[in-house]
Amino acid sequence: MSLNEWQTYKLEQVLEVKYGKDHKALSDGDIPVYGSGGIMRFADKALYQDTSILIPRKGTLNNLFFLDKPFWTVDTMFYTILNREIIDPKFLFYKLTTFNYSEMNVGTAVPSMTVQVLNELEITIPEKSIQEKISFILSTIDDKIENNLAANQTLEEIARTLFKEWFVNFNYPNASGNLKQSEFGEIPESWEVGTLGDIYKTTSGGTPSRSKPEYYENGIIGWVKSKELNNSFIIDTEEKITENALKNSSVKLLPEHSVLIAMYGATVGEIGIITGKFTCNQAICAFLPNEQYPFSFIYNFLLNSKQDIVSRAVGSAQQNISQQLLLQYKLVIPPSELVQEYHSIVLPLFQKIQDNIEENENLKDLRDSLLPKLMSGEIIVNPLTT
Numbered sequence: 001m002s003l004n005e006w007q008t009y010k011l012e013q014v015l016e017v018k019y020g021k022d023h024k025a026l027s028d029g030d031i032p033v034y035g036s037g038g039i040m041r042f043a044d045k046a047l048y049q050d051t052s053i054l055i056p057r058k059g060t061l062n063n064l065f066f067l068d069k070p071f072w073t074v075d076t077m078f079y080t081i082l083n084r085e086i087i088d089p090k091f092l093f094y095k096l097t098t099f100n101y102s103e104m105n106v107g108t109a110v111p112s113m114t115v116q117v118l119n120e121l122e123i124t125i126p127e128k129s130i131q132e133k134i135s136f137i138l139s140t141i142d143d144k145i146e147n148n149l150a151a152n153q154t155l156e157e158i159a160r161t162l163f164k165e166w167f168v169n170f171n172y173p174n175a176s177g178n179l180k181q182s183e184f185g186e187i188p189e190s191w192e193v194g195t196l197g198d199i200y201k202t203t204s205g206g207t208p209s210r211s212k213p214e215y216y217e218n219g220i221i222g223w224v225k226s227k228e229l230n231n232s233f234i235i236d237t238e239e240k241i242t243e244n245a246l247k248n249s250s251v252k253l254l255p256e257h258s259v260l261i262a263m264y265g266a267t268v269g270e271i272g273i274i275t276g277k278f279t280c281n282q283a284i285c286a287f288l289p290n291e292q293y294p295f296s297f298i299y300n301f302l303l304n305s306k307q308d309i310v311s312r313a314v315g316s317a318q319q320n321i322s323q324q325l326l327l328q329y330k331l332v333i334p335p336s337e338l339v340q341e342y343h344s345i346v347l348p349l350f351q352k353i354q355d356n357i358e359e360n361e362n363l364k365d366l367r368d369s370l371l372p373k374l375m376s377g378e379i380i381v382n383p384l385t386t
Contacts, residue, residue, distance in 0.1 A: 012119035020073030046070035091131035129383035197327030206250030215245035226262035
């Protein structure tokens with residue numbers, strides 16, 4: 001089907017925009033309640049039960065959602081009733097993600113969208129059978145991304161569960177059962193109470209001068225900011241720095257699989273594992289892995305202790321923890337041989353997690369490159385065959 005056979009519609013011809021409603025009177029349940037930032041809670045009633053595209057009315061205007069299960073939306077989020085005679089729902093969702101709604105903002109203090117603006121939006125689309133083929137292509141990529149995310153969650157849970165069994169509950173292989181008293185209560189006889197500083201070295205980073213663009217232009221060294229810590233592997237960064245920046249600033253090149261933890265602000269306590277040639281800014285503490293106590297142990301220890309560590313943050317305007325606090329943080333230290341045995345078991349899980357993350361980044365790049373070409377008709381597709 002050639003591009004000149006595509007038809008142009010106003011958005012109001014293919015969907016009806018509906019307002020969300022207040023959720024405060026709802027009881028708890030299993031129906032997701034969406035605001036412009038995503039799921040806010042789960043309630044006992046649905047506002048709408050059919051397939052719908054959610055479009056923010058206020059807040060983060062580009063944060064659209066596609067839903068094919070019952071849901072509730074609050075008054076900061078529109079939901080839509082779709083005209084399926086004209087439009088394939090998933091195709092329309094992908095089509096709508098190509099618009100920049102921030103440029104249509106009618107608000108002042110808070111970004112806002114109106115029904116009138118949405119209704120007048122024009123979309124050019126092919127016949128429905130072509131729409132279905134395009135949405136099938138893009139959905140196949142997104143489904144693989146979701147499958148990888150689900151697999152990673154399972155792998156993380158396995159590694160975390162084993163960590164708790166061995167290093168929290170003391171149910172590890174060949175445990176003698178002989179215990180001794182400590183400030184943490186009874187612990188295995190061969191274990192000792194110490195600090196993180198007894199088994200790890202740490203460092204932090206810095207910010208190369210912003211007045212020197214040559215420190216950032218064409219950079220190849222990943223520079224991690226605390227907002228990029230995602231409690232998983234970090235395989236890329238928003239900004240990169242140059243070798244010149246590395247030589248002339250306080251940033252330091254970190255060993256692969258260093259475990260990073262945010263020390264300041266809203267992200268305090270967030271964690272990440274670097275996978276290559278990376279540095280970090282001064283708001284991050286990096287734990288440097290070693291042969292006796294590899295990255296899998298400190299990573300899961302920090303995740304397991306996150307709530308307690310964050311509770312020790314100080315400051316009113318901005319919560320913060322320090323390298324000194326982290327180095328002096330007390331724990332029960334297991335024998336290094338046991339930690340290495342744990343690492344040998346979970347390392348293949350972590351390698352698979354990293355592989356899945358890298359594959360997802362490639363899939364996202366593929367999807368993002370195909371999306372505008374498919375939606376503009378630059379790439380011609382044939383209808384789905386039955």
